[in-house]
Amino acid sequence: MHASDQDKKREWKLQQRQHAQAAFPISSSLLESLFEAVDACVEESGCNHSLRFTMQWIAEHKQPEKPILGWLAEHGGVCDCEVVANAADHWEQNR
Numbered sequence: 001m002h003a004s005d006q007d008k009k010r011e012w013k014l015q016q017r018q019h020a021q022a023a024f025p026i027s028s029s030l031l032e033s034l035f036e037a038v039d040a041c042v043e044e045s046g047c048n049h050s051l052r053f054t055m056q057w058i059a060e061h062k063q064p065e066k067p068i069l070g071w072l073a074e075h076g077g078v079c080d081c082e083v084v085a086n087a088a089d090h091w092e093q094n095r
């Protein structure tokens, strides 16, 4: 691979990351707190195929429900365990 191709690839990756970051519904540190809380709850109580722990965190932290749930769904987070598995993974890679 030519150096210029690598540069282009790196630039493209950076752009993808910036796009992903721009789409985060709340700050990265809040997302971290959300994923940590949901992860701990799922470990302890398991997932019942709903977003109960996610919703609980949103209510406790008075965060905007619609954009967060929309963003999570877009990245495969349609229940608590998938929030931790899929959406958290997407966040980890782009934070």
Ligand SMILES: [Zn+2]
Pocket: 047, 048, 049, 050, 079, 080, 081, 082
């Ligand atoms: Zn689940």
